[in-house]
Amino acid sequence: MAGSFSDVAQEDLTCPLCYELFVDPHVPKILDCSHVCCQVCLKRLVKGGKSTIYCPECRQTIHVPQGKIPALKTNLRIRSLAEKHIQIGATAQKMQRRQTITCTNHEGEKMYFHCVACNVPICQFCLLHSHKEHDVREQKAVVQDKKDEMEKLMREAIGDVKSYEARVQGLNDLEQGIEKALKQEEAEIDECAERIRRKCQALKIQLRQAEEERFNTIREERERLGIQAKNIRTHHNHVESNIDTMTDYDYISAHDEFMIKMKALTVKEKGADIYMKPSVSKFVATPGELKLGWFSKPKHIDPDQEFGEFESASGLVSTPLGFLTVSDFGNNQVSVYSEQHNEYKKLMNITLTSSNQCMPIDVAAAPDGRFLIVRGSGIEVYSIKGKYKRKIGTSSITEGGEGANTVDVCSVTTTRDGRILAADYGKSAITVHDPMGRIVKTISTSVKPQCLAAIHDSHVIMSDFHSGKVCIIDLQTTEETLNVDIPEAQGVCYDEQTNCILVVRNERGSEPGRVFIGTGVIEQYCRTTGRLIACLATDLYHPRALAFTSDGRLAVADSKTIKVYKNI
Incomplete structure (x- = not known):
């Protein structure tokens, strides 16, 4: 029959260098010489990226693949035994704590009873002497009642937790609803702003169209006056350049022609009526202030x-x-x-x-x-x-x-x-x-x-x-x-x-x-x-x-x- 874990010496499950049990992070690694050391200690030996180390026990040269200790094989059997050793120790401590304690007044007597009046554990001799007139129950029954009481309270506590979680979820839903409503309101504001922008653009176009005819008249009048001024200046320069060089006979002959053309160029024609309006078209806003909308808050009236x-x-x-x-x-x-x-x-x-x-x-x-x-x-x-x-x-x-x-x-x-x-x-x-x-x-x-x-x-x-x-x-x-x-x-x-x-x-x-x-x-x-x-x-x-x-x-x-x- 296989021996219990208590028969296994603890030193067989510990690293020979740091004396830690072969559990994470002290993973047992098998060397080429079959000795076992923990991963933490071996990493200290390969500092500097070395690819070879010496076995801590037999001093044999050990090759480390690419200088990486985790690449060495793990002794899964030893690691499993070390983990079970820890579990057995913890279970033993728990069982030791749960063992019935002995009475302090009667040596060697275990306290299997509980005095309800004094709320203390007692042994059978205490039951017959100092607590014989008291209400006494078996300790297991008292423990079970207290466990039931605690379980009831814990169930109520879980109910409270669920209630609080539901309220938290309700607050989350409320927050999401408010956020959704805010986005909807922002979208409506953006839509309102876009409508106003389009309306303003249309008003600008209407304003331009209202003055477009006047702009065309101004451009035509400007072009006509420019041509007339150019013609007068050209004829003026022509007369000026010839009046001093011409003979008296030639000037007398050309004088009438010069005069007729100059008078024709300087005739004051009635220009376009572009100065009658003192200003551009007037924009007339509708009565009252511009109302984009409003923000509302919950309210109550009486x-x-x-x-x-x-x-x-x-x-x-x-x-x-x-x-x-x-x-x-x-x-x-x-x-x-x-x-x-x-x-x-x-x-x-x-x-x-x-x-x-x-x-x-x-x-x-x-x-x-x-x-x-x-x-x-x-x-x-x-x-x-x-x-x-x-x-x-x-x-x-x-x-x-x-x-x-x-x-x-x-x-x-x-x-x-x-x-x-x-x-x-x-x-x-x-x-x-x-x-x-x-x-x-x-x-x-x-x-x-x-x-x-x-x-x-x-x-x-x-x-x-x-x-x-x-x-x-x-x-x-x-x-x-x-x-x-x-x-x-x-x-x-x-x-x-x-x-x-x-x-x-x-x-x-x-x-x-x-x-x-x-x-x-x-x-x-x-x-x-x-x-x-x-x-x-x-x-x-x-x-x-x-x-x-x-x-x-x-x-x-x-x-x-x-x-x-x-x-x-």
């Missing part, structure tokens, strides 16, 4: 005022006279409010016609102050004093010109030039009416429009709560200039100060058409890219509509009340 007791405020508009008009769907009424001493007071209730029992869905105001109220898929017109005037026709001719289609109106807004825009939810279209209410155009939309807001006279914003879309449509070309996903979007409006669109949203419930009360928000989006800029307000009850007051404050119909914000 309501400055809150008024009204509504059942379900569904529409909101600021009239040209400065009034706030609210359509209350739940109470079947439209109320007009005016600001008095920094508070909104009810001015009047518009008495709706009894012939139409449908609830008011939305309200808008014409430039002349008239009220437009959406009821029963139609639009009713009321005077400034709230008197019923007439009903706007709600039928449009089909594309083929055959018959008429009923317009299913659910929202209405007006442009500055008095045109009326109605959202035809049933046919996914927007109908454009003239100030008298006649339909002049029907614009098909990619989604079903539910809420509308005009951008001056050129564009209209629309939202569709069910599809979660907000679009901007060019009223002239009927093309969509923006189409973005904004889930649960309802009321929309345009902010002239920032050139942004504002949207009210509600978190949708599990049932179709149901929303969670108290989860409404007001968000600000870029008009051109649809990028979310900021969440302006949260925790709204159930917002439906937005409007700016005459003094520039933002008002929101929050179902039960109207909230007015001081600034954005």
